[in-house]
Amino acid sequence: MKVDNSLPLEYSTEENNLKILGFWIFIGAEIMLFATLFTAYFTLENRTGNGPTGADIFEITPVLIETILLLTSSFTIGLAIHAMRLNKKKATMGFFIVTLILGAAFLGVEIYEFTHYVHVGAGLQTSAFTAALLTTLGTHGLHVTLGFFWGLFILIQIKKRGLTPETANKSFIFSLYWHFLDIIWIFIFSFIYLKGMM
Amino acid sequence: MDFFDRFAVPHPSFLIYASMVGIGLTMLAIVVGITYFKKWGYLWREWITTVDHKRIGIMYLLSALLMLFRGGVDAIMMRYQLSMPENTFLDSQHYNEVFSTHGVVMILFMAMPFIIFFFNYLVPLQIGARDVAFPRLNALSFWLFFMGMGLFNISFIVGGSPDAGWTSYFPLAGNEFSTSVGTNYYMIAIQIAGIGTLMTGINFITTILKMRAPGMKLMKMPMFTWSAFIANVIIVFAFPVLTVLLAMGTMDRLFGTNFFTTDNGGMDMLWANLFWVWGHPEVYILILPAFGLYSEIISTFARRNLYGYKSMVASMVVISLLSFFVWAHHFFTMGQGPLANSIFSITTMAIAVPTGVKIFNWLFTLWKGKIEFTTPMLYSMLFIPLFTLGGVTGVMLAMSAADYQYHNTMFLVAHFHNVIIPGVVYAMLAGLTFYWPKIFGFMLNERLGKWTAWLLSVGFVLAFIPMYITGLDGQARRMYTYSESTGFSAMNMVSFIGAAIMAIAFALLVYNIYYSIRYSPRNIGNDPWDARSLEWATHTPVPEYNFAITPQVESTQPFWDSKKNGHELFKGEIEKIHMPNNSGLPFIMSCIFFVFGFAMIFSIWPLAIITLIGILACLAYRSFEKDHGRYISVEEIKETETRLRGAKK
Ligand code: HEM
Numbered sequence: 001m002k003v004d005n006s007l008p009l010e011y012s013t014e015e016n017n018l019k020i021l022g023f024w025i026f027i028g029a030e031i032m033l034f035a036t037l038f039t040a041y042f043t044l045e046n047r048t049g050n051g052p053t054g055a056d057i058f059e060i061t062p063v064l065i066e067t068i069l070l071l072t073s074s075f076t077i078g079l080a081i082h083a084m085r086l087n088k089k090k091a092t093m094g095f096f097i098v099t100l101i102l103g104a105a106f107l108g109v110e111i112y113e114f115t116h117y118v119h120v121g122a123g124l125q126t127s128a129f130t131a132a133l134l135t136t137l138g139t140h141g142l143h144v145t146l147g148f149f150w151g152l153f154i155l156i157q158i159k160k161r162g163l164t165p166e167t168a169n170k171s172f173i174f175s176l177y178w179h180f181l182d183i184i185w186i187f188i189f190s191f192i193y194l195k196g197m198m
Numbered sequence: 199m200d201f202f203d204r205f206a207v208p209h210p211s212f213l214i215y216a217s218m219v220g221i222g223l224t225m226l227a228i229v230v231g232i233t234y235f236k237k238w239g240y241l242w243r244e245w246i247t248t249v250d251h252k253r254i255g256i257m258y259l260l261s262a263l264l265m266l267f268r269g270g271v272d273a274i275m276m277r278y279q280l281s282m283p284e285n286t287f288l289d290s291q292h293y294n295e296v297f298s299t300h301g302v303v304m305i306l307f308m309a310m311p312f313i314i315f316f317f318n319y320l321v322p323l324q325i326g327a328r329d330v331a332f333p334r335l336n337a338l339s340f341w342l343f344f345m346g347m348g349l350f351n352i353s354f355i356v357g358g359s360p361d362a363g364w365t366s367y368f369p370l371a372g373n374e375f376s377t378s379v380g381t382n383y384y385m386i387a388i389q390i391a392g393i394g395t396l397m398t399g400i401n402f403i404t405t406i407l408k409m410r411a412p413g414m415k416l417m418k419m420p421m422f423t424w425s426a427f428i429a430n431v432i433i434v435f436a437f438p439v440l441t442v443l444l445a446m447g448t449m450d451r452l453f454g455t456n457f458f459t460t461d462n463g464g465m466d467m468l469w470a471n472l473f474w475v476w477g478h479p480e481v482y483i484l485i486l487p488a489f490g491l492y493s494e495i496i497s498t499f500a501r502r503n504l505y506g507y508k509s510m511v512a513s514m515v516v517i518s519l520l521s522f523f524v525w526a527h528h529f530f531t532m533g534q535g536p537l538a539n540s541i542f543s544i545t546t547m548a549i550a551v552p553t554g555v556k557i558f559n560w561l562f563t564l565w566k567g568k569i570e571f572t573t574p575m576l577y578s579m580l581f582i583p584l585f586t587l588g589g590v591t592g593v594m595l596a597m598s599a600a601d602y603q604y605h606n607t608m609f610l611v612a613h614f615h616n617v618i619i620p621g622v623v624y625a626m627l628a629g630l631t632f633y634w635p636k637i638f639g640f641m642l643n644e645r646l647g648k649w650t651a652w653l654l655s656v657g658f659v660l661a662f663i664p665m666y667i668t669g670l671d672g673q674a675r676r677m678y679t680y681s682e683s684t685g686f687s688a689m690n691m692v693s694f695i696g697a698a699i700m701a702i703a704f705a706l707l708v709y710n711i712y713y714s715i716r717y718s719p720r721n722i723g724n725d726p727w728d729a730r731s732l733e734w735a736t737h738t739p740v741p742e743y744n745f746a747i748t749p750q751v752e753s754t755q756p757f758w759d760s761k762k763n764g765h766e767l768f769k770g771e772i773e774k775i776h777m778p779n780n781s782g783l784p785f786i787m788s789c790i791f792f793v794f795g796f797a798m799i800f801s802i803w804p805l806a807i808i809t810l811i812g813i814l815a816c817l818a819y820r821s822f823e824k825d826h827g828r829y830i831s832v833e834e835i836k837e838t839e840t841r842l843r844g845a846k847k
Pocket residue numbers: 365481482484485527528529546547549550553588589590592593595596601604605606610614617618621622
């Protein structure tokens with residue numbers, strides 16, 4: 001494995017470069033995936049059947065908490081990458097841990113939110129609207145869940161193996177993924193919740 | 199329904215029992231054969247765990263050929279059923295299942311793997327690379343595709359096949375009207391294969407962007423690589439739509455959601471729209487690589503550079519963009535109003551323009567060329583007029599007002615077979631014949647090859663032209679029988695005869711392969727067709743590492759220029775080569791996916807959860823795995839090179 005030391009660690013090998021480009025293309029696919037979900041959601045938004053509408057069930061407090069948690073975690077993963085570039089292993093790990101805790105907290109609130117929806121009679125089977133809503137949110141939530149474990153594994157690897165071209169590459173790609181989920185959340189926040197509450 | 203009832207075929211017939219026995223015996227024979235010849239270890243080491251793009255390509259090829267015959271049998275059954283009025287060969291339910299699986303098998307499990315075979319085998323060679331960007335992901339792509347295919351194919355012996363058409367329109371595909379697990383198979387098997395395809399897309403875009411040989415600028419790439427690049431871009435944009443669509447369809451069927459139902463707010467047209475947002479680009483994923491193959495073949499056998507390289511590239515880019523803006527031409531009659539219809543009518547017709555540009559480019563390439571009528575060239579020459587006919591009827595279908603006459607009639611069926619068969623299938627057969635010597639080290643018999651091409655074309659014309667006529671007369675598609683008084687019977691008989699001739703042509707192809715394996719000469723050199731691009735510059739058989747020395751590229755046909763104009767391809771010394779290690783993980787993970795899919799289809803939740811955990815465990819294992827591949831030493835390369843060079847003379 002040829003390592004080019006003039007480049008940041010995550011870009012320092014041929015393989016790493018390929019992986020980063022491949023991941024960007026993957027994000028392109030993910031954009032299409034979420035775009036399709038949003039399209040389905042907007043098409044079905046007002047088709048509530050006998051079930052409640054968005055205005056009936058959305059609550060601002062948990063959503064705001066979720067937003068703050070996720071936005072902050074996106075910031076802290078940025079700090080982790082910054083620390084990684086400065087080759088500070090401890091700090092990198094520290095920010096990683098904070099990010100994962102924030103992610104887990106986000107998931108906790110989201111699970112509360114989902115049980116609340118089911119509780120007020122907006123379950124998966126209630127109407128086309130609830131199905132689209134829960135699927136869109138659920139897909140994002142699933143991404144966060146997977147991201148949580150993925151990040152955890154990378155953290156363990158940094159601890160065990162240090163900041164190598166490989167772990168640096170993984171961390172960088174993970175940070176792209178995490179930022180991406182944050183951006184999707186902003187769309188969910190604005191066009192599902194805020195629009196739905198108005 | 200009782201637990202075990204679900205596994206029974208809902209409408210069994212003699213045919214189904216016979217194929218069950220057939221499949222059982224074949225499987226047994228294969229297992230016994232492999233054990234008897236002690237080939238399990240060889241299979242595992244050399245094929246199942248391989249990450250070599252060439253071998254993965256060959257496995258795609260085998261799957262595609264297998265499915266060509268499976269889909270072909272379906273086709274013959276349908277044509278036979280319709281060959282006379284009031285025929286009772288198939289009952290209505292069985293007919294529904296046959297046309298549904300025929301469509302899915304042909305598009306997704308035959309044509310797709312066939313083009314992915316070409317991507318895999320050719321792209322790295324054409325761009326002078328050692329492998330694809332992510333060899334292991336490539337293996338995973340293949341095995342996921344393969345398991346999806348396997349899952350889909352067991353549907354007709356376990357639980358029943360999908361019966362709502364390859365488009366699977368709701369509400370027909372919902373639980374209410376499709377009561378067996380058939381449509382579950384559709385949703386889940388295609389999902390698994392589709393994930394594999396999506397990863398192929400990511401892999402090849404990265405490969406083509408990053409791994410080209412020095413000097414190969416984008417505008418110097420061979421035309422097939424260009425077409426592969428664009429097709430893969432379409433894959434990455436179109437397949438996620440399918441992923442979401444199938445996930446929603448699955449939820450409707452398994453979890454009682456209401457995306458596409460007709461009550462509780464569900465919307466059946468959402469399925470139709472999203473299906474075609476994926477489905478229309480999908481047909482261009484198939485046709486563009488076919489165009490790429492024709493370009494390679496035509497310029498090789500016209501002994502001329504391709505006419506209008508830049509316009510060829512530009513037209514493909516335009517087609518790929520337009521392909522995303524025409525989807526609603528599939529349901530002009532389903533109530534979207536004249537404005538939307540007009541817009542989609544125009545965008546559809548617009549696609550004919552860049553397609554026409556390509557046709558003219560091929561014609562101009564032929565114009566001053568010294569044409570040599572080899573089998574691949576014969577296919578290409580037959581392709582041009584036949585495909586043009588299909589394009590013309592496509593424009594007829596694109597006229598939204600007129601579409602009220604032929605929507606969902608045999609006219610449509612004739613049209614799309616007219617573009618798919620001369621367009622995609624001929625390209626694949628031409629490409630297969632063309633690249634066969636590179637892949638297997640001997641030529642297919644030319645005489646038999648030409649017979650195949652001619653028979654196929656005669657059969658094709660007889661099989662499909664009558665459908666235009668009966669379609670205009672109002673013979674609906676997907677109708678399992680008709681009465682004498684409709685007057686369709688004569689034409690349908692002709693059509694059946696045509697289909698039978700096509701079947702003979704395919705049988706001849708098989709015979710050709712058998713014949714050539716036995717009798718074709720083996721000392722054909724590396725470049726039997728006197729071809730033009732890099733894949734012909736390496737040895738036959740292609741060594742694991744493709745090129746001992748990375749080629750230097752200066753033009754769009756580097757190999758031709760190296761032969762005719764003294765351009766030096768391989769400069770410098772041999773160095774050690776880095777190669778990825780084989781891995782069993784893609785296969786194992788895909789097997790778990792298979793079981794997971796099966797558990798989902800039959801709603802066996804505990805098994806589904808266990809296998810899902812298994813899949814996640816594989817991902818976790820992969821995350822921690824350390825594998826930096828291995829090196830092939832200089833001595834080893836030199837040895838291989840002399841051996842291969844020696845074998846040639
Ligand atoms: C000149 C370019 C083309 C035009 C103008 C065109 C136009 C159309 C139109 C308008 C329909 C819908 C007809 C209806 O539902 O009444 C259609 C259907 C179809 N086309 Fe094309 N097409 C073209 C090329 C292709 C190609 C290259 C392929 C495949 C490789 C293809 C595959 C299909 C298929 C599979 C259907 C049937 C869908 C179904 O099951 O309803 N078309 N085409």
